[in-house]
Amino acid sequence: MSFLGTVREIREAFRRGDRRASDICEEALTAIEAQEPSLHAFNTVARDRALERARALDRERSRWADHPLAAVPVALKDNLSVRGMRTTASSRILEQYVPPFTATAVERLEAAGAIIVGKTNCDEFAMGSSTENSAFGPTRNPWALDRIPGGSSGGSAAAVAARMVPLALGSDTGGSIRQPAALCGIVGLKPSYGRVSRYGLLAYASSLDQIGPFARTVEEAAIALGVIAGADLKDSTSSREPVPDYAAALIERPAMCIGVPWKLLDEGIEPEVASAFRGALEVLRGSGVTIVDIELPHAAVAIPTYYLVATAEASANLARYDGVRFGYRSPFGGSTDLAGMYAQTRAQGFGAEVKRRIVLGTYVLSAGYYDAYYLKAQQVRTLIRRDYERAFARVDVVATPTSPTAAFKLGERSSDPLQMYLADVFTVSANLAGLPAVSVPCGFTTDRLPIGLHLTGRPFDETMVLAVAHHYEGQTTWARQAPPAAA
């Protein structure tokens, strides 16, 4: 099996002229080809486009040599638009959709020298925690092929964990970057709300969605964030906050104080996950980091709050898929009027979880229930934000496990949506409060399933979150371990 190397190794080799971008790209494509039959991480592999791009980089090596992602192969979650490249969100309704524009985050990757190799599998419209809700079949976990990779960005996480690519982008609405990163044993970062432009991201829940990177190490994630972050006139929710040099800031070692909401961790966590989490805290304490007990009283109700807010927004965002301007249209059959066409198009084009969330979201927004559900959830959202504001007056980051369990088996939870939703218990709060959060590997179960440490920071303080994660990573060897599929 080829070993592509890290982002830094790849760009240095390209800069020095030791490796051509075309060879690096071929290596990634070969690794994808070899493992794709067992993993199904990709919906589309853009082989020709990637090689053409690599040859262009080789032709103008001096021009690209000093770019931060020069010659680095990158995979994109299939809800990020790329002009001319099929973008499906893993839905039947967009199976043949080819966007006429490119997402800003993707434009920035390419402007930094990256080679886009393809689009990765995910839960349909990013709705799910296992990648089983894809219309094109599930992705499998590189550490155990009978298990899920997490979700919804499961294909991106699996592709990076299996060494198909060193870097991938995902989107995170309630944990969809961090949870699969944890379950696949890699680093996943959800930036602050507004940090990265969402222009060209297929919208799920607009007050929560954020684009972020997957990588094997914190440094690589920091490099990628530096490339994609920053204001964009095509997304009015993108922030004008200055973008620091995240990768350079990793070498600084600020005095760190970590808060742990112990009360929240009382129940529902697998013993091996709890034990790995306590072990990670011991490592941090042993290296001089202060650890204190904090309270996040409303985090316990973050799951219902999240599922009311997210489904309400989804029901509005997904109204656009109606068989008129793009995407699938039902053949008319017995019905010939417009309303019938809408209803059948959506019945045939959407999978079960998407329909379930649209129905729930429509219900909580409907007359008579709005105040009891949606407004109430938005008020509790305010209380969750205030909990964090209080905590961050005392501590720099908040630590929990990323997921209460390691990767579960395919099919284990797919018949019980509520059980599936509980997988997001430690990740949804960061979305509700708009905070940056990272998952970094912190151990394995006895079955060799990866476990993640979750660190949440102040708004736009990605620097601190990444610094703590990098500091922890430096004390451990987790990041250097490869799954059997890529060994």
Add this chain to the structure above:
Amino acid sequence: MPVAFTRADVEAVARLANIELTEEEVRVFTRQLADILEYARQLQEIDTTGVAPTASVLGSTGADRADEVVPSLDRREALANAPDGHLDTGLFRVPRVIG
């Protein structure tokens, strides 16, 4: 306080959302959504008197552009993904709306 979630609720909401559900979907969704809403009931126990709702966490630093006319999506490209798009007239065709 919301009352129990019923089969009729699912059917009414599916109509509002323009999704035709099968008998089986109505049956399963009624049970699953009732479970989820029952779980969400714990929010009712939280005192939110006088608490302003959060619709967005966005501060005042959003990147609004100047209100100026700029080139937009080309008509050919806008129609390229349509199931029944007509470049000659520049229209999306849909089934009859008025009988």
